[in-house]
């Protein structure tokens with residue numbers, strides 16, 4: 001079917017408009033690279049912090065200094081002992097919420113998304129995307145005698161930049177442990193000393 005001059009002009013204009021629109025979209029909303037939102041991608045690295053309190057065994061288990069990594073995958077929390085106190089750090093990066101990794105060689109927590117780094121106290125390194133430290137979770141002792149355990153509450157978190165790192169709720173003193181309850185050797189869950 002032959003097009004009239006007017007119909008031809010209208011159709012040509014529509015094609016040009018669609019082409020320009022398509023080009024604009026591809027500039028502003030680029031297709032994510034393969035894997036960006038799939039397994040191992042940035043979306044996949046978003047932290048999965050536990051939503052309920054949980055227990056992690058007796059305090060004496062953490063007497064040896066180090067980063068205890070065994071609950072990080074399941075709970076999104078780093079347990080860090082300096083031999084004097086135990087703290088529970090949220091593994092969630094404070095920049096945009098990815099899960100940090102532990103680098104035993106550098107003794108730091110590192111974010112795979114934009115490379116922010118935090119020391120073992122959770123303090124952010126200067127110059128990184130993350131502008132504040134990792135958050136501490138509430139820790140407390142529950143139970144009595146030999147059944148006493150450390151309880152971590154990731155629903156109650158505390159920020160250093162807001163002066164919320166109150167030792168009364170964010171640290172458990174290891175120095176007060178009776179000598180008989182302290183292990184002679186580091187526990188198997190400790191990957192390296194801090």
Ligand code: FES
Pocket residue numbers: 093094095096097098111112113114115116129130
């Ligand atoms: S989410 Fe960690 S540096 Fe951006």
